[in-house]
Amino acid sequence: MTLTDAQISIVKSTVPVLKQHGEAITTIFYRDLITENPSLKNVFSLTSQSNGAQPRALANAVLSYASYIDNLPALSQAVARIAHKHVSLQVEPAQYAIVGQYLIQAIGQVLGDAATPEIVDAWTAAYGVLADVFIGTERAINEENEKKDHWRGWRKFRIARKVEESSSISSFYLKPVDGDAKLPKYLPGQYVSVRVLVPQLGYLQSRQYSLSEAPREGGMEEYRISVKREEGEAGHGVPGLVSNLLHGKQEGEEVEVSHPQGEFFVDPADASKEGVPVALISVGVGATPMMAILKSLVQGDVKRRPVSWIHASRSSSEQPFGQEVRRIVKENPEQVSAHVFLKTVAGTDQAGVHYDFADTRMDLTKLDGERDLHLADKRTEYYICGPETFMVGTRKVLVGLGVDRSKVHLELFATGDVADE
Structure with missing residues (x-):
């Protein structure tokens, strides 16, 4: 037509x-x-x-x-x-x-x-x-x-494990009920849709959740998603409908899952990206796709790209993957650096361990432009995940620092695109 x-x-x-x-x-x-x-x-x-x-x-x-x-x-x-x-x-x-x-x-x-x-x-x-x-x-x-052993439609998965990552975020390890141990490989940064029955409404609802574990060669036996219990926004009356239902589920219960999808990803096998720095910038639960990307870039023989992990949380108790990130940095000090902003610092938080910048929201200008943001290397790629206003604002800051807009990638689940304010 x-x-x-x-x-x-x-x-x-x-x-x-x-x-x-x-x-x-x-x-x-x-x-x-x-x-x-x-x-x-x-x-x-x-x-x-x-x-x-x-x-x-x-x-x-x-x-x-x-x-x-x-x-x-x-x-x-x-x-x-x-x-x-x-x-x-x-x-x-x-x-x-x-x-x-x-x-x-x-x-x-x-x-x-x-x-x-x-x-x-x-x-x-x-x-x-x-x-x-x-x-x-x-x-x-x-x-x-x-070509990747795709399944059609919704597939039943069992919650094999449920792990608390922070005061409001839990990881769900999902295994297919049909017993097939070989799940399709995905690209780090991609998501799955999860569908559950909402009893009080009598119909199904689905939401997209980033896969928070790096894919592994040779097939996978389970997928990991990390979900924040959303309190919801005042006015629409149904706060965190699906996230609250998921948090109420126990190990052994079932959900429906669709095949991994998404155009927000890093391909760790892309040889053309060798040596190209990556900055992973997130707020709160926005760390979930970044975790998959980070782990995929440091596993096996892939270690070809410098990585900056830049994250902000309201407090250390609400920060997901903090211990996991610190372990990765310790094991890969020449490749990975981490920079954490905490809005509220507790008495047990240690500077240089649990946070780098205290009592503040994320401010990229506080970082070393060349060492932390890799601004001198025009090939550097920036991946941003968090609330839409945060992503748009951060993109605007990066462009103001001389970054080519095409090098900035936002994780958007909404329809269409967003423009700079």
Whole structure:
């Protein structure tokens, strides 16, 4: 399917309208779609619907699509991110037609008489092109997964072990119930979707959790995710729905898991990256994908890249993997350095052991630019994980320090991309 020049022009002309009414359109879209197709309650996040995050994210994605309708390669990174999430959530090609129907319907409802037949036809065609892009991208991801012994759909896993990493974060070691001891290898930084039944709602909910252990050659017998018990945000009424359910589960209980996915990763086997420094920058539970990346870069014969671990926590009791990171630094002093910021320091915390910077949030300007951030080496890659405002702000700081924006990678589970403030 292709768009005519006239259709492209019409879609681009709607950009100002989408800026003004985009969130209203996507709010109506989700409301009608889920109300009239209740089985989709098992797919969409209740929390993201309740707090408005999902409609806002989709509105931004639709706006980006309209803005770049004549230059779709500019959206390739966002398309890859969304496609990986769709594969993780088992989105099927047939569902795109349903989504398109309700999206066009919502545009018509919000714009009213302004939604002329020409605008509706142009957007119907534009959505068809976008759906084809996603269907093709997701088919390619699934085909690539199949080469890694990919399983289709949701697979039952048993919680083999549950380990407390901090006062609010626990690691769950997951083994497949079917007894297959060879799990597909993933790339450090990737995630799985975990699905559980929410008893009080009567339907399923899934969330994405980074794999926090380095993959091993020769196959894996279990996956590790590390989950923070989320207190939730005031106002949406369902704080930490899935994370609290997981924390309430005991060893031996079961959850459903999808195949590892994600475009936020480091490939430790990439020989072209030999000697290229890596800065792993995280806050709180954002350390989870960084842990997998860090461990993958120091295991076996891979030790080719200098690594800076830069982390901030509210306190040492809430800091995940602190002891594990200190062990790795001690075993690899020439390759790895660690820099920890603590907002609140306890009497038992030791400077230089439990923290490097006290009573402060993360401030990259406090670090040695050349030694700690490797700013002199323009090849250095920066991986950032934490709240969205933290990631955007940190990227802005790095760019201000002379880092090429393309060298900064953010771990985003949301739809689309985020712009610098």
